[in-house]
Amino acid sequence: MSTFSARLIAWQQQHGRHGLPWQIADGYKVWLSEIMLQQTQVTTVLDYYPRFLTKFPTIFDLAAAPLDDVLALWSGLGYYTRARNLHKCAQAVVSQYDGQFPADPALVAELPGIGRSTAAAITAFSYGTRAAILDGNVKRVLTRWAGIEGYPGVKAVENKLWDLANALLPPTDPTGGIEAYTQGLMDLGATVCTPKKPTCLTCPMNTDCQARLSNRQTELPTPKPKRAVPEKSTVMLIIRNDAGQILLEKRPPSGIWGGLWSLPEVESTLTATDLVAQKLGLNIELDPALPDFVHVFTHYKLTITPQPAYAMAGIAAQESGAQWFSIKDALAAGIPTPIRKILSKV
Template sequence: MISFAERLLGWQATHGRHDLPWQVADAYRVWLSEIMLQQTQVTTVIPYYQRFLARFPSVAVLAAAPLDDVLALWSGLGYYSRARNLHAAAVMVVERFGGTFPQDPVLLAELPGVGRSTAAAIAAFSYSVKSPILDGNVKRVLARWAGISGFPGEKAIENRLWLLAESLLPANGTQMPAYTQAQMDLGATVCTPKKPACLACPLQDDCVARQTGRQLELPTPKPKKAMPERSTVMLLIRNDVGELMLEQRPPTGIWGGLWSLPEVASTLDAEDSCRQRWGLTVLPEPALPDFVHVFTHFRLTITPQPVSVLNTAPAVQEAGVRWFSRDAALAAGIPTPLRKLLTR
């Protein structure tokens, strides 16, 4: 029997992806792509990746840039803690490692936002280091191929998959870039979650899931819980020259560091909040239709409440609060729901 690694390498040479913009032996470019690809599809990432490289061509340039600039380019990509970690990691690479990414996956995993699997991928692609990866695609491939039941997010199951991934590495370290890419590509294009193309898979002959007809049962899905529901009222405060008030959110938490609309608990709080916080006399207009934004762990119902400022709007004295023109707001780092609202 040809080894697991040899079959993957043979398949990758003919059927794998070879034209992705980050497929270069450059640790900065590989790291940037790996962070962007967490929780995000390749087709979505490519234009963001290209814009980032144009604006931040090196880790030193990224480290020296204001966080606001990084968040503005990240706007719309979601999971904004990745952008904050990206900036913090760039600073760490410059200050601790002299602007060069280390080759050791253990050291790479110390960077903010870089876990064990991401560190191994960076080391494999950039330096041909033999270290296993275990992202979502690889977990699915290994769980099906080896017939491993149990939710991969459980520690015991995850540890079992790590040991299996370690045992399947190719003998030659120079094969690590192609082998690592092969695992990602097989999971993304063949061993997909809902419609796996088993007849096109190089592992079909000894895949336990295929032999037992359990392709759609493995890996075992996460036990479902009811999705929590939350709601908020977002104030669309416009001054006498048509500018919109935005406030910068705290650096951690949902939309951390982004510019967003002020929030209140109820539409009835709009007038009092504007008067007490900013000395504004406002006229609430009819609320716009509610819309829902779904996060990983909860659903947020947003009520947009437009208000017009009746008095000449004073300069805002509160830190982290500014007036934006519509175009300036769209160019800033803003959450996806606000971007959708403004483009309507």
Template structure:
């Protein structure tokens, strides 16, 4: 049997969705573009189980797009902290502001206008238009790409230009004029519950009789994986300063890097793993800058000892999608409640801050001979 296309494909999925698809997700069946948009942004590269708590907290804090637009960016970032891919949060806030300024607080109904907003691509625009407004617009998120690649037997990495073009053509040809929101939800649910990346439940799939990949025994081979490319491995030394009140020295990251808009402990690049032990000139420079910047002159000798001891300390590995980060940590305790310290719970901080704090609490400081101390003057 040949693969179904067009209306026939859509009818099968719509029937399946009404019987077997997910029906209890909080953003479903609302007809509310704001809620659909919020869920779609959060679900980008993130599992539903992780998103549910964040979604609920965001709606409690910002019941409408106007509320979100009026919020301070730091408050938005703090609510998002831990969800990752922080550009989404910055775009979320910027998008809300534009919806209020350009569209009087109402999300536009056309795909082209939705795509003009920050952080909304073609697939997200299609999801909002179809799920909230009933517009017959196609979607093509990661789950849908996987369904199409397997069902139609499409080989090649889905993000490759020619393959992606083919997938969009299929998505556009198959979206039905009637109940496009139910159909698009079916595609997403099928990819999330049956046509999953590993060990797919093919026997529960409504398309199994005509699936090309299943017929050819290629389900485990499709979609074609991304060509292997080594992630850059970056090495850092980080400074953790804690006061007696439980505060931690945090600084706002303002450059356009992975943690822009978040608060982190101070950290600086320190070369490669192999070169770390011998790069004391660079370590001395970094530590001297920290001593002056944060007023740590009284702790200079202690910092010198810790720098030498770093050689024997383990690297803390923090893996992101496009990079692998290695940290070694210097830790200082300062007396009293230090003005430069903040409560971690009061600031938007990434997961790495909690990892670093967890590590320093189990590290022991090695004694260092006086002649090996470094000159930070």
């Protein structure tokens, strides 16, 4: 255990990832990257990250921006709660800390959308704070190295991993060891100790990794218990007017796609015309439906029936939250990925 951090730091300095645009001691830029990288690949973030900074170069710019602008720029990254919390967090840092993230991870973890591990990463990279991280990659590395049984999502197993993560931290080092150590854990999990086909021969921990010594790399971490994935279905109305515009409505601020613009939904085409007349004040005529497609969320599958329709008369009531968009403007707005796919084909 005493050599774990030293081996990892030496490996990271020679073989780890360097030159990423967020590898800078700037709390705002580090925080932005950490939120984007949650459940998102580095290659994807490398595309969104510079565009976000161009639009919102400082945390003050982000805090002052309308939420719709933030959601529009986030569109396509998914998990939109991250974007809403990003906006709330920026406002909190500006109002509570004058635009500077605190160096104490406990204080950072109290901010919207930031958990214990993310807070540790932000403060380690920004201020050299000695704090343990435990994201998905790190859980896999530590589970295999220490031979820890049980699904890491179970609280008792997670607590054991937190104890280990804290015990393995390098000693306080003014030369920046915690930054290399923290980055090393991330790099090791992302490039060597991968979920499938880990390259154990190049791993700096291969001499005492319990999973490798017992040939159980494919068994650890213990997989999440399988359960049936619920299935849901919906009809999404592609309502066009004489000007060729598309009707979108703002979704509620919480829940799936909260705060985004989306197509009006009904349970069935049989009820579509009546519901649209009641809710939006429009008389519509349905065209032939487009082929169904399935969008998979974390917890369920959604079968979407795209239903084109023509608005014959009426004006969408403003209080309904509906608004007409040109196709170009709709694609530039904050819309979910499935809606973008539908509109791209219109």
